[in-house]
Amino acid sequence: MTSTRSTYDVVIVGGGHNGLVAAAYLARAGRSVLVLEQHSEVGGAAVSARVFPGVDVRLSRYSYLVSLLPRQIVTDLGLRFETRRRSISSYTPVGDSGLLVDTASEARTRDSFVRLTGSDREFQAWQRFCAMTGTLARRVFPTLTRPLPTRTELQRAVDDSHTWDALFEQPLGETIEAWFADDTVRGVVFTDALIGTFTHAHDPTLRQNRCFLYHVIGNGTGDWDVPIGGMGALTTALADAARSAGAQLRTGCKVTGIDSDGTRAEARWDGGAVSARHVLVNAAPLELARLQGQDADPKPEGAQLKINMVLRRLPRLRDPAVDPRDAFAGTLHVAESYSQLEHAYAEAASGRIPSAPPAEIYCHTLTDPSILGAETAGLHTLTLFGLQTPARLFADAPTAAKGELVAATLAQLDAVLAEPIRDCLAVDADGNPCLEAKSPLDLEAEVGLPGGHIFHRDLAFPYRPADDTRDDPAARWGVATGQPNVFLCGAGAIRGGGVSGIPGHNAAMAVLEATNAGR
Numbered sequence: 001m002t003s004t005r006s007t008y009d010v011v012i013v014g015g016g017h018n019g020l021v022a023a024a025y026l027a028r029a030g031r032s033v034l035v036l037e038q039h040s041e042v043g044g045a046a047v048s049a050r051v052f053p054g055v056d057v058r059l060s061r062y063s064y065l066v067s068l069l070p071r072q073i074v075t076d077l078g079l080r081f082e083t084r085r086r087s088i089s090s091y092t093p094v095g096d097s098g099l100l101v102d103t104a105s106e107a108r109t110r111d112s113f114v115r116l117t118g119s120d121r122e123f124q125a126w127q128r129f130c131a132m133t134g135t136l137a138r139r140v141f142p143t144l145t146r147p148l149p150t151r152t153e154l155q156r157a158v159d160d161s162h163t164w165d166a167l168f169e170q171p172l173g174e175t176i177e178a179w180f181a182d183d184t185v186r187g188v189v190f191t192d193a194l195i196g197t198f199t200h201a202h203d204p205t206l207r208q209n210r211c212f213l214y215h216v217i218g219n220g221t222g223d224w225d226v227p228i229g230g231m232g233a234l235t236t237a238l239a240d241a242a243r244s245a246g247a248q249l250r251t252g253c254k255v256t257g258i259d260s261d262g263t264r265a266e267a268r269w270d271g272g273a274v275s276a277r278h279v280l281v282n283a284a285p286l287e288l289a290r291l292q293g294q295d296a297d298p299k300p301e302g303a304q305l306k307i308n309m310v311l312r313r314l315p316r317l318r319d320p321a322v323d324p325r326d327a328f329a330g331t332l333h334v335a336e337s338y339s340q341l342e343h344a345y346a347e348a349a350s351g352r353i354p355s356a357p358p359a360e361i362y363c364h365t366l367t368d369p370s371i372l373g374a375e376t377a378g379l380h381t382l383t384l385f386g387l388q389t390p391a392r393l394f395a396d397a398p399t400a401a402k403g404e405l406v407a408a409t410l411a412q413l414d415a416v417l418a419e420p421i422r423d424c425l426a427v428d429a430d431g432n433p434c435l436e437a438k439s440p441l442d443l444e445a446e447v448g449l450p451g452g453h454i455f456h457r458d459l460a461f462p463y464r465p466a467d468d469t470r471d472d473p474a475a476r477w478g479v480a481t482g483q484p485n486v487f488l489c490g491a492g493a494i495r496g497g498g499v500s501g502i503p504g505h506n507a508a509m510a511v512l513e514a515t516n517a518g519r
Contacts, residue, residue, distance in 0.1 A: 007275045008032045010511060011267050013255045013291070014282030014490060016044025020238035020249075021504030022280050022489045022511075024077045027245035029512055034274060035247060036267060038254035038448070042239050044282070045447045045454070046499050048232025048371070051308060051436055054429025056373025057381060059308050060231035060364065062438070062447060063454075064383045067218030067225065068500035069234075070145055081237040083225035084367050088330030091322060093416035094184055094337075098319045100326065101188070117182045125179050129189070132163055137217040144462060144495050144502050148478040154463040168461065172208045173201025176338070186338035191360060191387070192216060196454035198303035198390045200345045201338070210459040214497055224331075226367040231499065238501075258291045260483045277515070280489040280507050281481070283448065284456035288481060288488070302440035302452030303348075305357070305386030305405055310426045310434035314363065314380055316418040328363035328382065335412045336360065336387070344388040353393055353401065357409040359386040379426055384409070391440035391451045402439045456492035473513040477506040487511065 010026050012019045015037030027033045041047065045062035066083050074081060089101040100112040113123035139157050143149055149157065158164050166175040172193050180186045190201060193212035201208060216222040227234055239249060257268040258279055265279040281288045289296035314324040335344070335356040344354035365372060365380045372379060386409050394401045414420050425433040440452020449456065464475075474480035478494030479487040489507035490496060496503040 005032070005034075005274075008034045009276060009515070010034075010278045010280060011036065011265070011274055011276040012280045012282060012489065013258065013267055014044065015039075015042035015249060015251065016282050016490065017046040017235055017238055017499060018490050018496070018501060018504035019044075019280065019282030020235070020242050021073060021077070021501035022282070022508045023242040023247040023249070024238060024245055025505060025508035026511060027242060027247040028077070029508075031511070031515075033242070033247040034276070035242070035249045036253045036255050036269070037249065037251045040251055042249055042251060043232065043235035045443075045449070046231045046235050048230035052310060052426075052428040052432075052434045055310055055426060055434055056376045057310050057379065058230045058232060058371040059310075059381060060227065060383070061308060062306065062443065063231055063499050064364070064385075065224040065362075066227050066234070066499050067223060068144075068214065068498040068502065069219075070141075070500070070502065070505075071219065072145055073501045073505055077238070077241045079234075079237040079241060081234050082228050084228055085223055085225050086330050086362070086367050088326050090188060090331040090333060091327040092184055092188055092333040092336065093317065093319060093327075096318050098322060098327075099184055099188065100322055101330070102326075113185075116184060122180060122182050122185050126185065129179050132166075133216045133222060135160070136163055136167065137222050138220040140213075140462065141217045141220045144500075145505055147476045148494060149463050150468075151461075151463045151466055167209055167213060168206075171202045171204060171206060172212055176201065183337045183339050187336045187341055188333060190338055190341055191333060191336050191358075194303075194341065194358075194387045195385070196302060196304050197458070198301060198345070198348070198388065200342055207458055210461055213461070214459055218498075226364055228368050228370060230364070230368075230371045234499065255291060257293070258288070258486065260486050262484045265483075265485050278485045278487065278511050280487050280511070282490040282504070284450045284453070284490065285481075285488065285492045286450040286457070287448065288486075292483075292486075297457075300451045300453035300457045301391045302443060302449060302454060303388060303390040304440065304452070304454065305359070305384070305389045305402075305409060306438040306443075307382075307384035307386070307406065307409070308436050309382040309384070309421075310376075311380045311382060311424045312426045313424055315421055315424045318416055318418050325366055328361065328380075329366040330362060332361045334359045334361065334416060341388065348388050348390055348393060351392065353405050353408060354388055355408070356412055357386050357405060358388055359384050359409050359412065361385075361413070384413070389439070391444075394439050394441045398439065398441050402437060402442075405439070406437045454491075455497040456490060459497050460494050462495045473510040473517070476513070477510040479503060479507045479510050485514075
């Protein structure tokens with residue numbers, strides 16, 4: 001759709017899911033809203049695609065699971081979208097056995113811990129640790145859609161000094177090593193600190209703690225659920241909600257500049273421009289700086305490999321005691337023991353592709369087969385997310401480095417299977433195996449993520465620093481940019497990251513608060 005006006009209340013640069021959330025809230029509040037998206041479709045990284053010629057499977061090509069999307073947003077916007085809990089939390093192969101965490105069966109999980117570790121100690125520690133993070137989640141998650149608390153206010157909400165120290169003050173490695181003794185169990189806990197984040201357990205910047213926090217608080221449970229119909233179902237629902245409320249969505253429009261005098265702002269593209277009282281930017285802070293002609297911080301660095309696969313059938317495991325339908329329904333951990341994760345980090349930090357690349361894998365179709373077409377019923381998908389693979393590893397020889405990493409990653413997967421994964425792959429209409437891989441450089445080129453960083457930049461703790469005494473709406477909601485009428489509404493905002501809609505919601509609340517106050 002082309003815009004029909006030269007001025008709007010709000011212009012949103014970037015039609016990813018957060019931009020669509022902001023558009024829907026603001027349009028429902030009676031504001032005139034224009035969304036400008038450079039690609040031919042909205043959705044950003046939260047899209048579905050038929051990736052392989054002749055194979056009718058709608059893969060969640062980039063982002064793939066949902067935890068942080070508040071039910072409040074789904075209800076407020078009347079979204080026709082749902083998620084489904086996975087039947088298994090995780091399975092971690094160890095030799096010819098493994099550790100199975102079945103959220104529906106405490107007895108089955110305990111037996112698996114005892115078989116692996118030889119006693120009940122690690123299971124009891126696991127139970128206590130999950131109770132601690134569960135309480136934390138119930139107390140912290142509701143604050144994410146409220147004005148940004150101060151550090152003291154959030155600490156008061158957590159209301160437990162031991163939990164605060166363990167997750168907000170000391171490096172996560174100290175906490176994990178104090179709670180758990182087994183290398184495998186430690187690794188299962190630590191993986192949540194490494195999703196899209198290149199770091200190690202004892203990083204003094206606490207980058208690992210911040211990533212871990214966002215991965216255990218979603219909706220007060222920390223569950224990572226399957227989007228029914230694929231991730232594109234969320235984008236479709238959000239676009240419908242925004243349009244039905246009156247927002248205009250314009251695709252194929254790449255914004256080239258943003259100007260603001262503090263009262264009015266203008267977004268420019270080749271051949272046109274539009275002005276607005278507020279501009280919301282659903283792009284990385286690095287990109288915002290470029291659009292405003294300002295000096296930017298160093299480029300962030302993504303650190304993941306994404307592999308999408310379609311299978312004729314699920315592979316058999318080396319562990320005969322675990323059904324592949326259980327192992328792949330949750331998160332299957334490969335080369336993700338605590339020591340393996342640390343060794344992979346050390347190798348990558350020295351500029352080498354990890355010799356045993358860590359990865360986690362799950363099968364969407366075991367929980368939601370609706371992404372399959374009539375002719376592909378019975379096939380399965382596998383989504384693999386590799387860790388400790390920073391963008392720097394691909395800089396000199398992107399294609400060769402990706403090929404080497406994919407081969408090494410699949411070799412690690414094969415090591416826990418009773419048959420090679422390639423023997424299970426479906427083939428497309430051209431006879432090619434249904435496997436595609438995306439490096440951080442691919443994500444930068446295709447989705448506009450600087451350095452391939454899936455969170456736009458390193459995540460921040462969800463509170464204001466003690467010295468931040470600003471009282472303007474953008475600062476209160478964690479979406480400030482330094483320009484009084486230009487706000488962040490994407491993953492780079494405080495409390496951004498993941499498929500959440502939270503920064504879109506918060507930017508919309510800041511606009512409404514500012515305009516209601518006459519700002």
